[in-house]
Amino acid sequence: MRTSFTERALVTLSPGGWRALAAFLAVMLMGVPLLHLAVPAGSPLHVSDYVVTLTGKVLCYALVAVAMDLVWGYAGILSLGHGLFFALGGYAFGMYLMRQIGTDGSYHSTLPDFMVFLDWKTLPWYWQGSDHFWWAAFLVLAVPALVAFVFGYFAFQSRIKGVYFSIITQALTYAAMLLFFRNETGFGGNNGFTDFKRILGYSVTAPETRVVLLGVTSLALAGTLVLARWLVTSRFGRVLAAVRDAESRAMFIGYNPLWYKLFIWTLSAALCGIAGALYVPQVGIINPSEMSAAASIEIAVWVAVGGRGSLIGAIVGAIAVNLAKSWFTVSFPQYWLFFLGFLFIAVTLFLPEGLVGLWRRVQAHWAKRGEAMEWPPAPLEETAKPVASTVVPPPVPVVPLTEERPA
């Protein structure tokens, strides 16, 4: 049993996949810390604070993208409210960070500054225990998961699907944003949480802390990727795709889509919670704007750009769009949203399988030029087999692999 489990875990990624993952972790856990801490700031090899923080932030987004791809790419559920789960994780951990400030705030009170400002005398009940790291860590997972579970149960039970589901998720995150904007809610109103000082007693801005946070984020992303890959290659993943493609057929052969959808939906929310919790100490602020409609739509854009239905695609998409965003918002801040909208339309029209699909097409193009073209094209997940060099071109009509595929 144990050995078969290990075997199953090992084939989750291809040997090349494991090597790439190991290389990624080596860079993030050893390369970056070395270049950031040991190389003097003047050296061209030095990795700056800005780069470390930006990398950490982008990796958090990549984690969210993987979680999003699990529900959208593999279960066909387009959520336009994943920013909510990200923010809930961020707020849950932010409460801990606020308590870690202790009496070093502007008002030197044991209460967080915004509570003093509101003239509150004691902590609200839901802040109880938030000074304990493990309780906060528990909330990071439990709060988004619980909200997702309850919401998902009623939505999936009522068989709400497609665009209707997407709109409801959008409304959900918007409602939550309005709630969090209120000072009375007890989460700092429109300012949210900021001015963090310490995490587990260590200074949150110290280079060492930043490097550790980046390392933890990298591990979380790697772990999520392996878990997600394991899920989608298991029978569970096949059932999920079956529910996505032909839900009533899946029901008539005895699967209850409710629990399959609910499982992946809740898991996805918990993963977003982790990403949010890792994001807050690195970026130093969490406020209700994370729950805005646009923030959630952006998550869907990352996945669409990278290629939904491919986990690597989701990560690539999140990294590409966010790096573009960092550059754009500095160079032409007023045009970023236009660019984002343009990007989404362009990808939907010309690259329905995203950057990963483009890469596969380029590969197929080369293969076609070289020798026989592979037919049928590889399905969504990475199952491309090597093209046998001796095969004669098959007598099937060759579909031209042009950049613009007719709709």
Next chain:
Amino acid sequence: MSTTELIREMPQGSGTEPAPGMARVVQPGEVDLTHGVILYLDDITVSFDGFKALNRLSLAIGVGELRCIIGPNGAGKTTMMDVITGKTRPDSGKAFFGQTLDLTRLREPEIAHAGIGRKFQKPTVFEQHTVFENLELAMKTDKRVRKSLFFRLDDAARDKITDTLKLIRLDTVADRPAGLLSHGQKQWLEIGMLLMQEPKLLLLDEPVAGMTDDETMRTAELFVSLAGKHSLMVVEHDMAFVEKLGGKVTVLHEGSVLAEGDLATVQADQRVIEVYLGR
């Protein structure tokens, strides 16, 4: 819903007396067939906005029987299958699977688990999955999330899938995505998926639509060989196929049973001739 809950939901007879056939504990998932009837529809009415798709329909199918259902378009054949599989709830009437399972109170997956398999009019297979995976997904097994997460295909299951692949003559295309199959092959794949579920009752909605004559005759042979071991309800317009199947025929018209008997008797029935030719 777990099987223990399923049993709890079964009618327990009046008062403390066990219902007939309930004296012995029915095993989880077992269907009580002691009275020789597998499906029993009584006085079923379904209306959509005032239109009665089914109008006091009563019908019984025996264990191991091969029954053909014919009738003009709009006679209520598909609605009847929807009621049996839990997709549509009747406004009134009873639907029992065996002696004990009330189909009007179970949901689709529960009905599937109880042993009713359905083939749709339009073949629906999982197009992105391979032929092999389609059969594997349909296989009778624990279909809850936890089991699916840690599922591993054992040799017995693999053999069973291989046998079914041969039976439906798709063993040479086992690794091909189902979406690339021909229409007739998809029909066969869906029949194969149905067989993998090991259902007691198979509902087949126009199973030979779009098949060649040769494929149609092979399908008829397959169904005849399945009768006895399974009970089959076949909805079909192809009279040559119905004749080849040779079972009892029920004619539906305007939501209720118009005639019942072997094909020759039914075809000689004056009312049936009117319905088919009169208007």
